[in-house]
Amino acid sequence: MSRLYEVMFIIRPDVADEDADKLIAGFTATITGAGGAVKNLEKLGRRKLAYTVRKFDDGNYVLLTIEAGGPVVQELERRLRVTEPVIKFITVRMDEEEKRLAKIKALRNARRKLSAEPPAPPAAAEAPAEAAHAGA
Numbered sequence: 001m002s003r004l005y006e007v008m009f010i011i012r013p014d015v016a017d018e019d020a021d022k023l024i025a026g027f028t029a030t031i032t033g034a035g036g037a038v039k040n041l042e043k044l045g046r047r048k049l050a051y052t053v054r055k056f057d058d059g060n061y062v063l064l065t066i067e068a069g070g071p072v073v074q075e076l077e078r079r080l081r082v083t084e085p086v087i088k089f090i091t092v093r094m095d096e097e098e099k100r101l102a103k104i105k106a107l108r109n110a111r112r113k114l115s116a117e118p119p120a121p122p123a124a125a126e127a128p129a130e131a132a133h134a135g136a
Contacts, residue, residue: 002036002067004098009080009089010059013046020060023085027064030076036068054087065094 011020028038044061053059066073073091080089 002069004039004094005066005068005073006092006094007064007066007073007076007080007089008092009062009064009086010049010053011062012054012085012087013056013058013060015060015085019085020062023083024062027076027079030079031064031066031068031072034068034072034075036066036072038064038066040065056087059087 011023015023024041024043028041031038040063042063044063046058046060048058049056066076068076077089077091080086
């Protein structure tokens with residue numbers, strides 16, 4: 001069963017651009033070779049890290065959006081873990097997140113529709129009360 005994942009990893013800053021491209025190509029080949037699909041590839045460039053990781057203060061960020069099954073993601077994570085130039089990575093399952101966001105959006109739209117509807121006319125509520133007073 002294919003699911004949507006985002007995989008972000010950080011490559012050491014001292015790795016040359018062409019070596020980083022080869023590394024990324026190897027990861028995408030791993031995904032496609034195992035039956036997955038790379039939906040999007042973003043090189044976010046060199047950024048400062050929030051804290052020192054393996055004696056590095058900055059790194060080259062790469063974001064992959066993939067559609068794959070669990071075993072493909074496990075193999076990709078294994079390769080990320082053993083690849084020396086990769087200093088940090090994270091994998092997030094996005095299909096659950098998109099489902100949650102769609103649910104929140106539907107609730108907001110329902111609330112907007114309720115608040116946009118005009119309230120019941122107050123004259124209809126007062127008419128029976130006036131009729132009761134007139135009869136007395």
